Structure formats: C-alpha cells, structure tokens
Amino acid sequence: MSNKEYTYSEVSEHTGKKDLLVVIHDKVYNCSSFVDEHPGGEEVLLDVGGQDASEAFEDVGHSDEAREILDGMLVGTLKRQPGDPKPNPQTQPVVGATNTGSGAGMGVGLYALCLVGVAVAYVGYTYINANKDKA
Numbered sequence: 301m302s303n304k305e306y307t308y309s310e311v312s313e314h315t316g317k318k319d320l321l322v323v324i325h326d327k328v329y330n331c332s333s334f335v336d337e338h339p340g341g342e343e344v345l346l347d348v349g350g351q352d353a354s355e356a357f358e359d360v361g362h363s364d365e366a367r368e369i370l371d372g373m374l375v376g377t378l379k380r381q382p383g384d385p386k387p388n389p390q391t392q393p394v395v396g397a398t399n400t401g402s403g404a405g406m407g408v409g410l411y412a413l414c415l416v417g418v419a420v421a422y423v424g425y426t427y428i429n430a431n432k433d434k435a
C-alpha cells in the first residue's frame with residue numbers, strides 16, 4: 301500500500317479532515333488519523349492538505365519523533381508530472397531573490413527617479429526665471 305504512486309492532482313483531491321493527504325519531500329502521507337493529535341493544531345495540517353507541505357514541515361523544525369510519526373503515515377510516493385507546482389525548491393530562492401534583488405533594484409530606481417525629478421525642476425525653474433527677466 302505504501303508504494304502506490306500518486307500524481308499531484310490525485311493528492312490535491314484529498315483535502316478533507318477524514319481524507320487528508322500531504323506531500324513531504326515527494327512522499328505522500330495520509331494524516332487523517334493524526335489531525336486531531338497534532339501538537340501544532342489541526343488548522344495547519346488542514347491548510348496544507350492536498351499540497352506539498354515540505355517547506356511548512358521543515359520550517360517548524362520538527363523533531364525526530366515527528367518524523368517517525370510521519371513515516372507511519374506513509375501511503376505512497378509522488379509521481380511528478382510536467383506543470384506540477386514545486387513549492388519546495390522554488391519558494392525559498394524566489395523569495396530570497398525578490399527580497400534582495402528587486403529590493404535593491406527598487407532603491408536604485410527610486411534614487412535615479414529623484415535625481416531626474418530634481419534636474420527637471422531645476423531646468424524648469426531656470427527657464428521660468430529667464431523668461432521672467434525677459435518680460
């Protein structure tokens with residue numbers, strides 16, 4: 301039973317409390333029996349139901365005991381297909397890149413925009429003053 305292959309779309313159909321599949325590191329776990337017992341609350345487990353919960357699971361820094369419980373709920377492996385969401389490897393680097401990369405870019409962009417604004421204002425000001433003198 302534990303070597304059944306699931307596609308991501310199959311897993312995503314099992315989101316109910318009594319029928320809850322989650323993917324952690326490309327393995328599929330049936331967490332229904334554990335939802336009520338989870339020390340972190342049922343809400344978080346239901347939130348990741350039918351999805352890849354690898355990141356959420358690792359972020360919390362679960363103990364070895366938690367991993368043993370997880371092993372006991374193994375029902376199969378995930379068969380990835382083109383187009384499947386891959387929250388695991390993607391989320392972290394993308395978030396990092398957004399924070400540092402575009403954050404810095406934004407700063408430089410704003411700075412340049414301010415400089416252009418000041419230059420335009422200065423040119424406008426001199427132009428108006430020059431015209432005033434003529435009149």
Ligand code: HEM
Nearest residue numbers: 331339340344348353356357360361362363365366369370
């Ligand atoms: C599906 C597999 C999961 C299992 C078997 C599991 C198991 C456990 C266990 C045994 C604990 C007690 C502390 C420890 O031993 O590490 C725990 C705590 C916790 N879990 Fe999970 N967990 C799972 C998924 C998740 C997910 C997806 C989240 C989402 C954020 C989560 C959030 C938490 C939190 C916040 C605690 C800390 C609770 C506290 O100390 O007050 N868990 N979990």
